[in-house]
Amino acid sequence: MSERSPAPGGLALVESLVNTLDIESGADSLDSADGRARLGLTEEEVPHARTLRESLRAALLAHAGHPPHSEVTPLGELLAHAPLYVAVDDRDGSAALAPADTGPLLSRIAAAVAEALVAGTWTRLKACAAETCHWAYYDRSPAGRSRWCSMQVCGARAKMRRYRAKEP
Numbered sequence: 781m782s783e784r785s786p787a788p789g790g791l792a793l794v795e796s797l798v799n800t801l802d803i804e805s806g807a808d809s810l811d812s813a814d815g816r817a818r819l820g821l822t823e824e825e826v827p828h829a830r831t832l833r834e835s836l837r838a839a840l841l842a843h844a845g846h847p848p849h850s851e852v853t854p855l856g857e858l859l860a861h862a863p864l865y866v867a868v869d870d871r872d873g874s875a876a877l878a879p880a881d882t883g884p885l886l887s888r889i890a891a892a893v894a895e896a897l898v899a900g901t902w903t904r905l906k907a908c909a910a911e912t913c914h915w916a917y918y919d920r921s922p923a924g925r926s927r928w929c930s931m932q933v934c935g936a937r938a939k940m941r942r943y944r945a946k947e948p
Contacts, residue, residue: 787918790892798916838908862890
């Protein structure tokens with residue numbers, strides 16, 4: 781659970797979805813009406829949202845150089861079903877990929893990933909290295925090598941375990 785500020789742009793949606801599950805406690809905000817409402821989901825959409833969430837988590841773990849946490853549907857396979865189109869602004873001619881239908885979470889996530897790819901920020905969204913956490917966070921470090929969502933919690937625990945392992 782991070783004290784970091786939210787990811788920029790559309791990545792905030794990706795981060796928000798991934799962080800609906802607290803792995804350590806097992807609490808899943810998609811189980812509540814309020815949690816679903818924050819993402820614009822109906823109860824019927826929750827199973828697909830969970831599949832998408834875990835595929836995103838696996839990609840974010842890969843961004844941090846870690847193997848997938850479990851067997852998941854490859855993110856590319858899921859995003860291939862999201863209809864996007866090129867939206868062109870009439871005023872300035874700028875273009876961006878946008879969801880063809882703004883309702884489905886999959887389309888909104890696909891548009892957010894495409895936006896982040898163009899901005900060069902996609903690989904900065906990572907999942908915490910701690911196995912009991914895997915919380916999504918945006919890596920703002922200059923070198924882009926942070927490993928934990930929180931140095932005060934996950935980082936401190938990892939360093940303490942490493943230190944204790946060295947004791948005779």
